[in-house]
Amino acid sequence: MNIKITYNWLLEYLETDTDPYEIQKYLSLCGPSVERIEKVGDDFVFDIEITSNRVDSASVFGIAQEAQAILPRFGKKATLKFNPLTQYTFSSIVPTGEKPLKVQILQPGLCSRFTSVVIENVKIQPSPEQIKNRLSMCDVQSINNVVDISNYLMLSLGQPTHVFDYDKIARHTMIMRESKKGEELVTLDGKKIKLPGEDIVIEDGDGKLIDLCGIMGGFNSSVQKDTKNVLLFVQTYNKRKIRRTSMTTGQRSVAATYFEKGLDEERVEPTLVMGIELLQKYAGGTVGSQVTDMYPHPHTPKEIGVSLDQVKKIMGVNVTTQDCKNILSHLGFEVEASENMIKVTIPTWRSQDIEIPQDIIEEIARVYGYHKLPNTIQPTVYVPQPKEVELFFQVQSKVKQYLKHIGLHEVMNYSLVSKKLLESFNLPFDEHLRISNTISEEIEYLRSSLLPSLVKNMQDNQGKGDELKFFEIAKVYKIRKGDLPEETYKLSLAIDTDFFDLKGIIEALMKELHIEKYSVNKSHGSDEYSYISPSSKSVLKIQETALGQLGELALEVKDKMSIKKNVYLAEIDFMSLALNYRLINSYTPPNPYAVIKLDLTIEQNEKMTYEDIKKRAMTESKFLQGVEVVSMYKNNISLRFYFSSTERNITEEDAKKELEEIKKKIG
């Protein structure tokens, strides 16, 4: 959360010789971060980020408290000029009226402190210039004197307040309770809010809701031009309830961002008293009732001890007892220090964030200054990394680089896909984990394959390039009963050229990884990848283990996805690939004897695939070292046969004889 306050406003609480830019620099190093400064007229506006557990500092006074502890560390003067916590007490209030208010809180745990007071005979008018200007510099719109005072109080002390038109509260009765689901009220900003239920609300004596507590007041009880008497209302609420209501209704009011962090009950009193003072001064009102104060569990001070050894262990440097004491007492802690121990009593406004000795060390360390600590690097030690993890990263990097170098583009898709995409690929929903609170139907189901996303990439990129060649390495998630899903890495490819281009990429990759004993064969009767066309669906195997499938995207799916060009897909289990990877190939000594090359063109034949030809030829001829496809034209395929012996030079005649024998076998 960020707040804006001004330099001159701060100086009302702080006596200091520090200029605004020095304040920015020093506070940011040791406390709240002053992100930006803007000069406006003769004043400066600070934009300050408040750390989530330090809502106590989210006010002009809160920053003054931090400043008086931090600035002296940089040789600057800084003392509190005025302390509202001790100056403003209920005992100073003398009511001059007896206006009644009946309050009932139906459930315990809604409101840890409830205070209110009636101010009568107020005059609604514009605020004085100074208040108007300050509010406007801090991004708060000026409405009228009474409403402005409420906002001014919040910025001054960090405690949101509300002001009701006292006369609009029916029977002068307030019943604070949990809302029922579906109840409605119109808030100050004119929005009609339908309540989710169990929200903190107030109904008046006529049973109508007049306040969505901690978030925004009701329109029906709001202060208007003709308001005569007001009820000043200062509370602390159950922070969880406030956050829940605010998030579910989308009413992210400034008050809610304070209340949802949990506020100091002890600050309610000075806030109410300061509010009375301001309403008297700027709205001409008088105290028209007793103060109502319901505070069932008053604050009890907590103590924590920390040893100097512990301080040193975390900070890495020695800090003296005196220094620790100094820092902590400036922050409002009561400190008792012996030689090696520091015992502190936690100030009320810090009771939320200070719990353990480490919290005290943090206070010492930050004010001491992280910038004063040296930079060192811990000794390097050996920590075992599982071999498989090491291998995975090594091969992943190799594969990615290789595919890039042969012209493929790496894509990273969301791990989540839409229901519609699963449907297009005929994938059953119940085999996919589903997000119960997704924010978009585009990302509802965890992927069980990367291919649908890659096909979607093809669809989205149609017409954006002549050839599209994508790959992705990512996890897929397979449901396991009663356990986390099985997360396995897949390497998946999608290209729009042709099947042999795809197969070529896989073959080249196998070569790059020095995997020799692999095969690509027609895949029969596998239910997996039903969206790959049966005409080309093939299985990639290393020895007998299948590690992936490839083929053309089935026409039905292609049509559903409105893709014009044919798409060729492959998905390979990445770990299997990595486990078969070899750093270098096995070595074969060069054959010193002549190699004779002979070409042969034959007609392609469905019954005799290239793989069959190769196998038969290799079994038939003892001199045959290898076969290669030279060219294909129409139905003809030109093959080149390499003949050689490892024992002697063979003649062309020898080779020709061999080829004749082969011809017979493959004819």
Place this chain on the structure above:
Amino acid sequence: MNGEELLTTLDKGKKEIHSSSTIENLEELRIKWLGRSGIINKNLETIKNIPADQKKEFGQKVNSVKKEIETLLDTKKNELLQANESEKKIDITLPGTPYPQGSLHIVTYAIEEISHIFERIGFIRMTYPEVEWEFFSFDSLNMPPQHPARDDFETFFIDFPAHKEYGKMVLSPHTSSGQNREMKRLGDPPVRMINIAKCYRPNWDTTHTPMFHQFEGVCIDRDINITQLKGTIDYFAKEFFGKDRETRLRPYHFQFTEPSFEVDITCDVCKGTGKVKKEKCKVCKSGWLELGGAGMMHPNVLRAGGIDPEKYTGWAFGIGVERVIMMKEGLKLDDLRIVYGGDIRFLEQF
């Protein structure tokens, strides 16, 4: 051949060499004259038939002819080479032969770089589940059940029966879920881990994507303190962004660390001054850019990992990968969603 004849032959040779017009032809002449059975050698062979008193003189003559021929050949060869060289004409502005040009995702480049930087100071890279139990994502990190980060607005929940011990199934909202798993894997310190992984949170707008990457450093040992966390982050920043960059720690709050900091790095655009040509720098906050969160591991987090916080201390940090790579390369994306949009016109640029 006597001396006279030798000179006549030399004249003839000179003419031949002069009129030669190709390197190949010149090579033939070199063999004809200076080859193993060339004219010079043939003459030298006849020396045995020459009277003893003339042998010396004859030999000198042959040698001087040989030298002359050699010089002539060399000179002519140079002439021809130069002539050939000056005849070559090439328009070197024509494009080179095209080779396939693929691309890697920018996040891949960042991850590789980050891993290498930490490898050099002894950090091993690990990988842990992206789909996690609440226990690992929250409870073990000192985030009690009512903590705001655990509600529906901050974390993706998965429609799956809750685990008796570990709670609901979630998509890990940060890499910190790996802390507990790494402590348990090793049993005892030392721990030196870098965990770079996909994380998920329900935000999707121009500055957020529901999936993003974080890298997390964790170091646990005896005598680990803030100065080492500071030093390690500074080391990373200088290695990754450049020697001239400075870092600072600012007090902050995280449930799983105490003390906690936010780490800032000086802005590259305004060089940490907060001003560009007297105008406020638009990229940073008064000269500083936020890099990520860090802190000393909370004793409850160590305890949950089975490590005694009295004996050991540790630090941890978490930094956004997309953020650092954009900062490093000065990449300005109006809309972060393009990173995971799969548009070829974005991908092919890296």
